Amino acid sequence: METCSSCSSEELPKGCKNNGACGTGNCNSKLSVFNWLSDIHPPSIKNEPQYIEVRFKDDRKDFYINDSELSLCIGDIVAVEANSGHDVGIISLTGELVKIQMRKKRAKIDELFKVYRKASHKDIEIWQNYKNKEHTVMLDARKIARSLGLQMKICDVEYQGDGSKVTLYYTAEGRVDFRQLIKDYAMAFRSKIDMRQIGYRQESAKVGGIGSCGRELCCSTWLTDFRSVNTAAARYQQLSINPQKLAGQCGKLKCCLNFELDTYVDALAEFPSSQTVLETEKGKAYCIKVDVFRNQMWFTYTDNPISWHPINIYEVKRLIDLNKKGINIKPLDELQQKEELKVDLIEENNLHRFEKRSKSNTNTKRKSKNKNQQRTNLKNTAEKPKPKAKANNANSNQQKKRPPKKNK
Template identity: 55%
Template sequence: MACSSCSTGTDGQPRGCKNNGTCGTDGCNKLTVFDWLSNMSLPSGQTPFDCVEVRFKNSRKEFFRNAEGLPLSIGDVVATQAKSGHDVGIVTLTGELVKVQMRKKKIDPKDKNILKVYRKASQRDIDIWQKSRDKEEEIKKRSREIAIALNLQMKLSDVEFQGDGSKATFYYTAEDRVDFRQLIKDMAQAFRIRIEMRQIGYRQEAQRLGGIGSCGRELCCSTWLTDFRSVSTASARYQQLALNPQKLAGQCGKLKCCLNYELDMYLEALKDFPPQDSKLQTEKGVAFCQKADIFKETLWFSYKNDPSNWHALTKHQVLEILDLNKKEKKIASLEEYAVENLSEDKTVFENVVGQDSLTRFDRPQKKRRKNKKRRNKKKTAKPNA
């Protein structure tokens, strides 16, 4: 979804809210939850839920208790309680759906340790918050230089300032354990703030930073995917994908999460399929499976002594031959069962736009050659006249 300010203008061009990650309606932010209960009133006598969901930088969201009963709505900038000082964030969800999200993330709504919302952010709070956010990119570059100078095997991927500007959290990724005690001392001396180091995984890094996937859409982990399930190469094998690490890996360097999206459908289809390591006993010899097409329900077999010559068989034909082999019966040859002409559906595209061919104004080359020949004949005929 997108907010109304992100729609197109009268000239047909996208206007864009230009909030740069602080959308007022939370319609174009990361991991947005649509409040489908916003237009519904509560039953009489029931008080609204006293917790709200607040979003900070990138995909970090936390729940806070509205103990003061402030009239909060989606898009309000609030000052929240922190371990020391206060933080500033944007309200992204209110009402009964907050309770659902808290249970989904295994947080007890009745927990007394839930931090509180202090107040709606004043203009002074917002100014300090914006100044701190403006310094993040410069501090990130400087901190990377310090880490390289100390020869630390780590990657600083993101920096997040607390709303009051007194503390900065550095997110990093590393293969092994890193001793960054000297790094914290150098950064605290250089930036004059409290430093917190937080290690995250490679998928969490891609979730925080975001990006565009090979499909042309935004990364799933930065828009709607919250649980990272393990992905193995078996998922690619079941879907008959080439085991090419460059194509199967996402921006995080791990296997793409979307390999699991259609895996259940493939596993369901493969239940009725014969095993791809099955062997067919024929009088000409043993035949091995070379390829299988799940959608066309077709398998290709070749003889052991002639592996380059493939014979296409349907799924039911292979199961029939395997049943005969179990009864110790052999078929004469694969040619008797082979499907000779596999129908290939050719995709025909219609001209729905109503435009003509781009080459409709081009002149045929044959006419140009004829014109050149006529001109040459006229030139040769003039001296004779």
């Protein structure tokens, strides 16, 4: 099996051999950034600091200064400065695009750490050994927290590259007392303990999974910022407020509800208000449903709420103008009958118009085949010779039936 030319993984970057500079992702990393400036080489300036983006476990990334002018590229494993000791990560981005990402995430240049060196074989071995321990440490941490009766969930564990610090990510609804917990963790894991509380959306981004659409979760692949999702987004899209269908794996409303919200808002700008009331001869008709795709509004009477009547939005606007003039419109049943009388001869709005024609052609072909078979059968019956009557046999039978003559 071929190996990546830039890192120690046993897989080439998907799509091409550009070491992750393409938009397909480098070595199956999460939240990879498309380096659209990879082919552009700006003029180099003396004593200009170089910045790189380093990816650690899952979606954790950070920016560093390459002040020692090391020749680094995407996929290199480097040892970088940390608060205590050093950490090991993989370079995910280099060049001028790093500065744009730093402005986007508002990173402070004065607070950036330095890049020590390219990771040696010893650094990589120590880093891999601690990475293999993370799952067992997470299970042990959950047991210790459960024994203390704390209402929290340890969802992920990350070791620093040199093993001097363990970061435990947890979720909790309320405040958690860590005084005894940190002591037990320090005795069990023999390293510095760092507790970080994250939300349920961040937990699903770290763990990952498959959504109801059949694809990998957006938060674990490409979504970097978590915007608040309200039930108003579902109401604009005419969705039923069902928490089982609208909630994602994190238990919160799905982030994809915001993706098409702007399109629905623009489409609903042409619709009359959903609080529209029509004055008819039978009484008041209230709007109960809006169909954005068909440009229709559904109305019903208070006396008969079971029967719904769809009306086009342009017809609704005309009826509203008539009500403003003080004219009561005809009942909705008659209006609906008038709309049904309009026949689409060309069948432009019918999606199954070609299927109907194909069925009719097949039926006509079958009828023609049946007629041809009937004609051939008639010809065959006409050509067959009719059987001749046996006269001799008939006369003999008649003679036998006659009674014998009496002698006088």
